Amino acid sequence: MASTDYYRLLGVPRNANDAELKSSFRKQALKYHPDRNPGNEDAEVKFKELNEAYSVLSDSKKRNIYDQYGEEGLKGAGAGAGAGGFGGFQNVDLGDIFGDIFGGFGFGGGSSGRSRSRKGGDLKHDVEIPLEEAFNGSRASVSFERTELCSLCHGSGAKPKTGLKKCSTCQGSGRVQYAQGFFSFAQTCPDCHGQGEVITSPCSQCRGSGHERKKAIVNIKIPPGINDGTLMRVSRAGDAGTRGGDSGDLYVQVYIKHHSRFERVEDDLLYYINLSVTQAILGANVEIPTIEGSKTTLNIPAGTQYGKMFRISNKGMAILNSKKRGDMLVNVKIDIPTRLNSNQKELFKELSSSIDGDEKVIKKKKSGSIFEKIRGSLIF
Ligand SMILES: [Zn+2]
Ligand SMILES: [Zn+2]
Structure with missing residues (x-):
């Protein structure tokens, strides 16, 4: 066999420790193992080379000799028994290395497991x-x-x-x-x-x-x-x-499952609230349901716009692996009344004149009372 660099063969640096050697050998030997490459002679040769390299490098005495004198040194003094480069193979505990991968079979010196057991399906x-x-x-x-x-x-x-x-x-x-x-x-x-x-x-x-x-x-x-x-x-x-x-x-x-009230946005819970026109204009205290089944109060300030987002801290979703909670996000929608009686219509007209700048109406009515009237007349 031609002279080979055992370290390069095993793919480890020259100062590799035992664990690195073992892990690298295991990986490579599994790849070239005859059981996995039936009839493939190249794989068989490679497998033998890997065994040889590992049997030397895993033995500190032999590794010392190899480091100092190379492969030739092993053939001379202290290499122990064996023919040519395969001298140390019998000393490698392959059962220990391959363990469960081959279930202990395939190697004479391996573990005592004897059955070809198979894991059940996932x-x-x-x-x-x-x-x-x-x-x-x-x-x-x-x-x-x-x-x-x-x-x-x-x-x-x-x-x-x-x-x-x-x-x-x-x-x-x-x-x-x-x-x-x-x-x-x-x-x-x-x-x-x-x-x-x-x-x-x-x-x-x-x-x-x-x-x-x-x-x-x-x-x-x-x-x-x-x-x-x-x-x-x-x-x-x-x-x-x-x-x-x-x-x-x-x-x-x-x-x-989809929830009828809340939408989860990562750790926060999104809740849509429908305000009446008067609540949006005049402001209100509204009750907001919580995911734990209770209620919390949200103060809606006067002049709240459609689409406004309020944040109620610590009323959101539980956070995984944490004692903290996310927040509740309250998004405002405004219900525009679709059916008004004649009295309500009049009030809105009055309001419209007042807001849109009909001076006469403003002068006739005491401003400020219009909203209250409208609120009193609408049932939401
Ligand atoms: Zn049998
Ligand atoms: Zn049975």
């Missing part, structure tokens, strides 16, 4: 909550159907007690050895899929699948101030796994 459901619940926080129930372990065989798929026998291919170990180039790999037994046992008579309830469909109800906690469209995760509330694998996760997307 599920997603939507819930809709009223704005009040988004304000106060609440619990929402999500009911849905999911795959659960069969209640009779508890997921084994075999008839309880009598339905399983030891796998003859792997003698119950769940793994078989095979040789590839310099290496001997342990592979999951193809007959029992790593279980070490095979089903002789399947479970009558699930017909061997180990699963059954069931209705489930999951309660989720909605935090005060939650935003519309928030995706929440309930871990392991999804479909059951296979052969002891974890359940998938449940994702719940929380939507907030």
